[in-house]
Amino acid sequence: MIESDKGESLKAWVAFCFVGYLLCLGSEGSYGQRRDEVRSELERYLHNLTSLKNTVSPIFAHFSGMCKTIVQTKIRYHLRGVAEMSQKIVDLPTQPAFVIRPVERHELEKLIEIYRSGYEGLEEYAETDEKDIRDYLEWLYEGEPNGFLVAETESELIGFISVHTDWWDRRYQRRTAEFHELVVKRDWQSKGIGKALMMAGLDYARAKGCEYASLWVGEGNLKARKWYHRLGFEEVGKSWGVWVRMVKKLINDV
Ligand SMILES: CC(C)(COP(=O)(O)OP(=O)(O)OC[C@H]1O[C@@H](n2cnc3c(N)ncnc32)[C@H](O)[C@@H]1OP(=O)(O)O)[C@@H](O)C(=O)NCCC(=O)NCCS
Numbered sequence: 001m002i003e004s005d006k007g008e009s010l011k012a013w014v015a016f017c018f019v020g021y022l023l024c025l026g027s028e029g030s031y032g033q034r035r036d037e038v039r040s041e042l043e044r045y046l047h048n049l050t051s052l053k054n055t056v057s058p059i060f061a062h063f064s065g066m067c068k069t070i071v072q073t074k075i076r077y078h079l080r081g082v083a084e085m086s087q088k089i090v091d092l093p094t095q096p097a098f099v100i101r102p103v104e105r106h107e108l109e110k111l112i113e114i115y116r117s118g119y120e121g122l123e124e125y126a127e128t129d130e131k132d133i134r135d136y137l138e139w140l141y142e143g144e145p146n147g148f149l150v151a152e153t154e155s156e157l158i159g160f161i162s163v164h165t166d167w168w169d170r171r172y173q174r175r176t177a178e179f180h181e182l183v184v185k186r187d188w189q190s191k192g193i194g195k196a197l198m199m200a201g202l203d204y205a206r207a208k209g210c211e212y213a214s215l216w217v218g219e220g221n222l223k224a225r226k227w228y229h230r231l232g233f234e235e236v237g238k239s240w241g242v243w244v245r246m247v248k249k250l251i252n253d254v
Pocket of ligand 1: 096118119122181182183184185188189190191192193194195215216218221223224227
């Protein structure tokens with residue numbers, strides 16, 4: 001390339017770079033929608049600047065180096081924006097995929113581990129001996145097989161609920177849907193599984209014509225007590241020192 005051509009082309013490139021940079025500064029607000037486009041434009045500037053640097057004299061190459069640094073900084077800034085936005089999307093809470101269905105008798109054995117893990121730290125309100133747990137699960141199942149529901153992911157059972165809908169509430173002398181048990185495996189808690197099980201149990205009780213739901217919860221099981229409150233259960237009394245009675249009306253409650 002002859003010297004005067006180089007000079008002309010250099011001026012054109014420098015002007016191009018500045019216009020590019022000013023456009024970058026001025027269009028900050030629209031990057032949200034055009035981020036990918038802008039990024040590829042900036043990358044093209046960068047590429048052009050690199051070729052320019054390799055073909056012009058050292059003094060202009062130095063100048064283009066400065067432009068290059070500015071443009072690179074802009075690119076870094078935008079790439080960081082994209083990365084932060086992607087991270088936010090990744091961090092959004094997601095609903096785990098699970099189904100709720102009636103348990104099958106042969107699965108009761110698998111529920112022993114879930115029961116133990118769910119009640120970790122709350123053993124004073126639970127059976128602890130394996131045989132007692134097994135007998136208890138059998139008793140729940142025999143009482144009403146269709147009222148015994150499990151939550152299941154693709155690979156494992158993660159929680160269960162048991163309700164007997166033909167239970168007699170002695171306190172109020174009326175029929176009630178008695179929720180004898182609800183437990184979610186420890187590492188699956190606080191993901192909406194308990195609530196989904198309870199909703200399914202309440203629907204089942206309504207379908208069986210129950211007007212009330214009731215349960216006993218350990219007095220010191222504050223998380224569960226608060227949790228039942230939020231689902232519309234009210235505390236109506238205590239018994240045997242450590243148990244709190246909770247009741248919910250099922251008609252017109254939704
Ligand atoms: C009580 C128990 C059944 C609740 O089940 P859970 O699956 O943990 O309950 P949920 O996830 O539906 O709701 C609990 C919390 O998760 C939150 N949550 C609900 N859906 C959510 C979701 N999709 N993503 C993230 N959090 C969610 C709720 O807002 C609630 O918030 P909190 O942190 O203020 O408590 C469970 O803690 C348990 O098994 N405890 C031990 C046994 C027990 O005490 N049983 C009761 C005997 S009476």
